[in-house]
Amino acid sequence: MNSGSLTDTRITRKFAQLKKQNRKAFVAFLTGGDPDYDTSRSLVCGLPQAGVDLIEVGIPFSDPMADGPAIQASSQRALKAGMTLPKTLQLIRDFRKNDDSTPIVLMGYYNPIYRYGVDRFVHECTSSGVDGLIIVDLPPEEDKELCDPALTAGLHWIRLVTPSTDDSRIESVLHNVSGFVYYIAVLGVTGTRRAITDHIEIAVARLREYTDFPIAVGFGIKTPEHARSVAEKADGIVIGSAIVDLIKANLDNDGLPNSGIAETVHSYIREIADSVIQA
Amino acid sequence: MNSPTESAIESYRAGPDDTGHFGIYGGRFVAETLMPLILNVEKAYNQARQDPDFQAEFDYFAKHYIGRPSPLYHAARLSEHLGGPKIYFKRDELNHTGAHKINNTLGQILLARRMKKTRIIAETGAGQHGVATATVCALFDLPCVVYMGETDIERQAPNVFRMKLLGAEVVPVTSGTGTLKDAMNEALRDWVANVETTFYIIGTVAGPHPYPQMVREFQSVIGNETREQILEAENRLPDCLVACIGGGSNAMGLFHPFLDERDIRIIGVEAAGLGVETGKHAASITGGQPGVLHGNRTYLLQTDDGQIIDAHSISAGLDYPGIGPEHSWLNDTGRVQYVSVTDQEALDAFQLCCQTEGIIPALEPAHALAHVTKIASEFDNNQILIMNLCGRGDKDVFSVADALGETL
Ligand SMILES: Cc1ncc(COP(=O)(O)O)c(C=O)c1O
Numbered sequence: 001m002n003s004g005s006l007t008d009t010r011i012t013r014k015f016a017q018l019k020k021q022n023r024k025a026f027v028a029f030l031t032g033g034d035p036d037y038d039t040s041r042s043l044v045c046g047l048p049q050a051g052v053d054l055i056e057v058g059i060p061f062s063d064p065m066a067d068g069p070a071i072q073a074s075s076q077r078a079l080k081a082g083m084t085l086p087k088t089l090q091l092i093r094d095f096r097k098n099d100d101s102t103p104i105v106l107m108g109y110y111n112p113i114y115r116y117g118v119d120r121f122v123h124e125c126t127s128s129g130v131d132g133l134i135i136v137d138l139p140p141e142e143d144k145e146l147c148d149p150a151l152t153a154g155l156h157w158i159r160l161v162t163p164s165t166d167d168s169r170i171e172s173v174l175h176n177v178s179g180f181v182y183y184i185a186v187l188g189v190t191g192t193r194r195a196i197t198d199h200i201e202i203a204v205a206r207l208r209e210y211t212d213f214p215i216a217v218g219f220g221i222k223t224p225e226h227a228r229s230v231a232e233k234a235d236g237i238v239i240g241s242a243i244v245d246l247i248k249a250n251l252d253n254d255g256l257p258n259s260g261i262a263e264t265v266h267s268y269i270r271e272i273a274d275s276v277i278q279a
Numbered sequence: 280m281n282s283p284t285e286s287a288i289e290s291y292r293a294g295p296d297d298t299g300h301f302g303i304y305g306g307r308f309v310a311e312t313l314m315p316l317i318l319n320v321e322k323a324y325n326q327a328r329q330d331p332d333f334q335a336e337f338d339y340f341a342k343h344y345i346g347r348p349s350p351l352y353h354a355a356r357l358s359e360h361l362g363g364p365k366i367y368f369k370r371d372e373l374n375h376t377g378a379h380k381i382n383n384t385l386g387q388i389l390l391a392r393r394m395k396k397t398r399i400i401a402e403t404g405a406g407q408h409g410v411a412t413a414t415v416c417a418l419f420d421l422p423c424v425v426y427m428g429e430t431d432i433e434r435q436a437p438n439v440f441r442m443k444l445l446g447a448e449v450v451p452v453t454s455g456t457g458t459l460k461d462a463m464n465e466a467l468r469d470w471v472a473n474v475e476t477t478f479y480i481i482g483t484v485a486g487p488h489p490y491p492q493m494v495r496e497f498q499s500v501i502g503n504e505t506r507e508q509i510l511e512a513e514n515r516l517p518d519c520l521v522a523c524i525g526g527g528s529n530a531m532g533l534f535h536p537f538l539d540e541r542d543i544r545i546i547g548v549e550a551a552g553l554g555v556e557t558g559k560h561a562a563s564i565t566g567g568q569p570g571v572l573h574g575n576r577t578y579l580l581q582t583d584d585g586q587i588i589d590a591h592s593i594s595a596g597l598d599y600p601g602i603g604p605e606h607s608w609l610n611d612t613g614r615v616q617y618v619s620v621t622d623q624e625a626l627d628a629f630q631l632c633c634q635t636e637g638i639i640p641a642l643e644p645a646h647a648l649a650h651v652t653k654i655a656s657e658f659d660n661n662q663i664l665i666m667n668l669c670g671r672g673d674k675d676v677f678s679v680a681d682a683l684g685e686t687l
Contacts, residue, residue, distance in 0.1 A: 062586040063455060063572060065464045066310040066471070072454050084584040110308060111571045115585030137308045137571065141298060162312045164474050173311060184312065 010103040010131045011156055011179040014053055015214045025236025026051060026276045027216050028269060029107065030243050031058035031074040032091050033083025035257050041094050042262045048102045050266040051273025056134070056238070059088050059108030066136045074244035077255065085112045089128045096129035105158060107134040110146065118146055122153045132156030132179050140172045147176055160184050161207060170210055180214040182238065183207060201233045224275035231279035239272060291538035291614050294605060299488020302611065304604035307487045309574045312471040321489040323394045328496065333389065340385050341500060344418070345375045351508035356635045363655030364518065368668040369505050369533060378641065378670035379501060379529045380411035384480055386497030388415040391478035398477045400424045402466040404431055404459030405595035406438025407670065408482030413447035423447040426465040429457040435595060438674060456589050459599050463573055483526025484603030487574030491603050498532025505665060506536055513663060519544040522667040523647040525596050527603035529669035538614060547606060548650045550592035551619035561590035562619040563602040564610050577604040593622035593682060594642035624649040626682055629672065641670030642678070
């Protein structure tokens with residue numbers, strides 16, 4: 001399979017534009033439908049305005065093995081409020097009504113997609129305006145399942161590279177990858193440990209020997225200062241757990257969102273974006 | 280389903296293939312963070328299984344510590360009572376710690392030692408696998424952390440205390456629905472965060488390759504002994520094998536050595552809980568669909584949206600929303616028949632076993648026995664049926680008393 005044909009997409013255009021402006025990418029993750037569909041839609045739709053360059057929307061799953069407590073809980077909230085895979089695709093369609101340039105990547109686990117049907121899913125992704133996929137539990141060994149059909153349909157396939165990905169695996173992990181590479185800066189699950197900047201510099205340098213695609217670094221970034229210092233070492237940063245934690249902090253005891261939730265989340269994101277811009 | 284038909288299959292014992300698949304089932308559906316770890320386990324395991332010293336070490340502890348071989352016992356009174364085949368029990372309930380689980384934990388801890396790992400983690404539902412893991416950790420002086428759902432910790436207090444006596448740390452899991460599947464998620468999370476030091480001992484024939492194969496091979500001691508013992512006792516092979524299925528390890532252990540004897544009828548018994556039609560059950564094959572969870576493709580209890588549903592069974596050891604991938608394949612190829620038995624039927628069989636044989640079985644094999652009572656009349660009395668009595672019932676007396684309305 002050749003991913004080289006995906007050269008003019010929302011993702012490639014975004015990274016090209018950032019490069020021209022000498023800026024780093026700010027990638028924001030949140031779970032689709034957290035805490036409910038309508039709130040989630042206003043959260044997602046306001047992200048570009050708040051300074052996000054690329055959006056990752058999580059497809060909620062009952063058993064998100066690779067995620068820490070924060071993202072697990074956000075998945076549970078979304079499921080409880082009735083979120084499904086078809087509704088996640090609807091969320092992207094809603095977003096695309098007013099924004100045709102911000103790249104959107106769906107992130108999730110394979111089982112909901114497998115149940116939905118791979119061909120149908122890939123088709124719905126392209127027609128609703130999804131640009132790429134990160135499916136956590138599909139390693140290169142299982143590329144036939146979804147990676148190959150997704151590439152054929154013109155979707156980017158983005159994979160996680162971790163500190164435990166040694167030289168013997170790195171080529172197979174990067175094979176088929178396009179758009180950007182997502183480097184997980186810590187061993188472990190999302191949101192639990194803080195990425196260490198020294199280590200990132202070495203890791204990114206090593207990755208550069210293997211790929212020309214932009215490298216975004218994530219896992220454990222919370223503060224504007226931390227975001228900026230990581231951004232200086234890479235092509236972009238990803239923030240997820242800190243955002244969903246903030247969503248949680250703006251729910252009342254019954255799990256209903258405060259009226260100001262979108263403003264609060266967007267102003268936090270604005271702070272991060274302003275800091276990343278200086279990187 | 281694109282599985283080959285029964286006649287086209289040369290051997291049912293050949294799987295998995297190099298990438299860990301049994302037909303469309305199995306595989307390695309894990310995050311990149313885990314991939315290098317399971318590749319290391321696979322490499323180490325492939326070396327160990329070729330090494331006579333490894334086998335000799337396993338055999339030594341199997342004999343002197345676990346108490347193997349376990350007897351193959353002719354349950355004469357029960358056979359007479361049911362009026363069908365000659366029924367034999369493979370008595371793995373007599374093992375040290377009271378179930379078959381220790382066959383596997385012994386094998387895996389020996390592998391962990393070869394790999395120079397210094398810390399062991401495990402998931403447990405009923406606590407049987409947790410106890411079996413804590414036991415071998417005490418034996419080999421390795422620290423042990425057992426993840427256990429909060430709800431299960433309440434239901435299985437005696438086993439929680441046993442694990443603590445054996446020196447294990449029991450970590451309550453509240454994420455998700457706080458049950459066995461969440462405990463497994465939590466153990467996987469621990470593993471990716473502690474790559475260097477830690478070995479994950481999975482308790483059944485599930486998880487990413489090579490676990491389903493590895494656990495099957497450690498548990499095959501059950502079927503291999505059974506084969507020798509029945510030949511010695513009857514000078515012929517059995518007509519039927521029956522075992523209960525949670526994840527399916529005791530069943531794979533008994534079945535696997537006999538899979539290519541196509542005349543032998545082989546039956547796996549899932550837990551139907553309150554009845555498969557009620558939705559409150561643990562029968563992944565009877566009442567589930569293929570999906571991907573915990574590193575493998577297999578039959579799962581799930582919603583139309585692919586969200587995993589909690590299992591229900593009176594027997595905590597069968598309370599898992601999936602089943603080992605090899606069973607899924609054996610089902611689709613038609614080699615093994617999968618049936619289910621309700622809580623109530625299992626309770627009745629539990630009491631029957633106590634009364635006719637003086638053996639208090641675990642609730643898990645009581646499910647197997649309940650099915651034996653249903654099919655006994657299909658056999659005549661010179662036929663032989665072997666049931667895996669894979670655990671003893673000491674751990675279950677409280678739940679059974681409760682179900683029978685007795686206060687202790
Ligand atoms: C006695 C007994 N039998 C059966 C099981 C189910 O596991 P498996 O299907 O892997 O044998 C358990 C699990 O705890 C058990 O304790």
